[in-house]
Amino acid sequence: MALPPAFLDELRARTPLPGLIGRKTRLARNGRQWKGCCPFHNEKTPSFYVYDDHFHCFGCGAHGDAITFLMRAEGASFPEAVERLAGEAGLEVPKPTPQAAERERRARDLYGVLAAAEAAFRRRLMLPEGRPALDYLRRRGLTDATIARFGLGWSGEGRGALAADLKAEGITPDQLVAAGLMKPRDPDRPEAGLVDLFFNRVIFPIRDRRGRTISFGGRILGDGQPKYVNGPETDLFHKRRNLYGLDLAREGAFRGAPVLVVEGYMDVIALHQAGFAGAVAPLGTALTAEQLEALWGVSPEPVLCFDGDAAGARAAAKTAELALPLLAPEQSLRIAMLTGGEDPDTLVAKGGPAAFQAVLDAAKPLSAALYDLLAGSPPPVTPEQRAAFRHRLEAAARGIPDKALASEYRRVLLDRFFVEGRPPRGGGGGARPAGPRPAWTPRGRPGELVSIAGLQRIAIDPASVRLERARNLLAILLRHPMLLPEVEEPFATLDLPEGDAVLLRHALLAWLPGADLLDSTALMDHLRERGLESVLAWATRSAGLSQAAQPEAQPKDAMDGWWHFFGLLRGEAELIEDRAEAQRVLVETNDPLAQQRLIRLQEALNALRGGEADETAQPGTIG
Structure with missing residues (x-):
């Protein structure tokens, strides 16, 4: 068979x-x-x-x-x-049974039934009885070429009209029921006969990815309800798997058009007519996992378009939640939000293709859109709100199965979290720089000599101390880049002082994935080629560097030194939180790397609680 x-x-x-x-x-x-x-x-x-x-x-x-x-x-x-x-x-191959053979024969027949029904609907649109439907489509701005390309038609107003049209072709009412075109008038009373599913409606053929008609949608003329209906589930048609316009979008994507997901039939048709040949729509429901997989089969990064109101934000958040467990390095999404109560159809009608192109140009990568969706409105401002928000960001990143991609999402989301939570420079308000507060600070301005019991001491500037600690942490990685793979994630999410420290971190993390050899000389040469010579000179100047940042330091000493400075910069509350997360990951995965990270975090926490946070780095020391 x-x-x-x-x-x-x-x-x-x-x-x-x-x-x-x-x-x-x-x-x-x-x-x-x-x-x-x-x-x-x-x-x-x-x-x-x-x-x-x-x-x-x-x-x-x-x-x-x-x-x-x-x-x-x-x-x-x-x-x-x-x-x-x-x-x-994850599919089961159909067995060669008589029932399977019958289903196969019926499926072949159904394609023919649906093709004949589409031809009948299209003929009726051009008859005098279809003139109101044709006028409606033309008022919506559709050309005759577009109407023909999408196979639009008219169901007719008379009961049993389709069955009468197709009887001459040998198509029976039972076949029309199997194709989703007719249904029992009363399921409990078979003798009551059959009734047309589509009546007094503009007809939209729904096609599979190969362009074969598998069902129909219909829009009523006038004020009746429901406004739109789709055919029922059949042997050929499954709402969760199919997308309206996918056959044409595949062709458009092959020619370079972006794949766009909009809400309705008319949105898809209007966008195709305006030159956006990759437009598709779900079939009256929210996007499903099966539809996302179908989209990724056509484009690695389709654009999802949502209304800019609260309902649109909820739909976008729901879709992002659905997509996270399905993301992979080669398949993601972008999110575009419409504003002003417009949908793509009305936007193109008023402003032309350029108006919708502006919406596409403003589409955000999923990582950026996800941050905004999780932040909500108004954004979190209190410590409690920000802590809860941070938990949501980390939970979202954990929902991605690919570990490397999940790590990148966590880094991007938390980097933005820390940047937006940092007080503006020069804004006053008494906000002190992030990081541990020194146990004792003599009175005086930063850099001023203060006399205490006959001694002269320079007043401590917390921001300068924090910058010096960040410099030591970076210098260790510059001299010992073999540490980078082990500390990449905590390093990526650490709140560093703005300026050279952040610039150098981005450069190190960008270099790591493509590095064939984790060699200090190769790293330094790479950074110099990128115009970072002055930043390198700042990070590696000998004054104030610990022994762990020296080229001759042993790997264990370099690693211990790095985690020491990490603890000083991270802070006790954050280290406790990191430790709890590491414990959770270790329990779930039993991964030796997770165990090693837990040990390092505990050591950093012990060092911080032991008072080392009150010391500044001196030549030849770790502090």
Whole structure:
């Protein structure tokens, strides 16, 4: 028995080709597709391209989908390739039963029924009885070419009109029920007969990713309710998996158009007519995980458009919550918010394509939008509110399964959290710089000599002390960059003094992912090439540097010194919080790295409580 086309379509949709083919040959992103050396013939110049649903080699002509690739690359038979891919995708291969054969036959028939129904609806739109619907579409600004491209039609006003139209083609009422076009008038009384699902409505064909009609949506003319209806679930149509306009958006994305998710049919159609060829919409419900996966199959970073009101913010927050467990380095989202009560349809009608393009240009990466959504309005200001907000940010980052990506999100979110929580410079108000308060500060201005019991001592400037500690922490990493992988996360989220310290941190974290060798000389040369020579000179000047920041320091001493300065800069309350988080991660993962971090945090906390925070760094010491 041949496998059902719907099953094979689902299997292909659930099998990301770059991931499958990337096991056999190294791929690199090339615009909207991937490129690499062909695994089927020996070549040195890449000519093998991987798209969202097929691969093609311009050298040897190899071409196909995921099933074809597995058959060709590993010599698997068709059933073996399907069984393996289905196992990885979490699908069960249909068994060759008489019932399955009947379902397959019925599915083939349903495509034909739906195609015939679409043709009938389109004919009715152009008849005199369809003139009110055609006038409505033209008043909405749609051209005849757009109406034809989307297959828009008219259901008719007479009961049983569709069944009468299709009877001549041998289509029975039972087939119309199976296709979601008719339903029992009274489910409890079969003898009551059938009734049309779409009546007195403008018809919008809903198509699958391959462009086949699988259901319809309908909009009533006049003030009746519900305004829009979609066809019911059938063997072909599943609301959670399909998106309106996806077939056209795939073509648009292939030609470079951004993929956009808007709310309704008319939004999609108006945007396509205005030149935004990647627009799609969910089918009357909020976005689902299956629809997000379908979007990522077309574009690595689709743009979700929401209304700028409270309801839009709630919808955006719900979608972000849904997306976090599905994020990966190669699949994310951007968020665009509409303002002024406009939707894409009305915005384009009033302001033209440029008005909507401005909305797209202002779209935020998910990390930035997530911060705003979690902050809410008004933003948190009290210590209690900010502590709760910080917990929400960290919880959101933990929801991302990819550890590297989760770490990046945590760093970005907390960096912004600390920057926005820092008091403005020169703003007065008596706010002191962040960090431990010195146990004793002699009276006098910073830098002024103060006499105490015959001794002269320079008054301590807390901001200068904090900057010096940050310099020591950075100098240790410059001299011993092999420590960076172990301390990357706490280093990324540490609240450092603005200016050279923050600039140098960003440079170190940017260098790490691409570094082939964690060597101090290579790091210094890299930073000098980036124009940071003066910052390097500040960080590594010998006066005031601890032994841990010297090139000859042993790795253990350098690591101990780094965590010492981290504790001084972090503060006791934050260290206690970090320790609790490390304990939680250790319990959940039993990861040796988590255990090591817990030990380091405890040591930093012990040192801080032992009074070392009251000392400033002196040459040859750690303090």
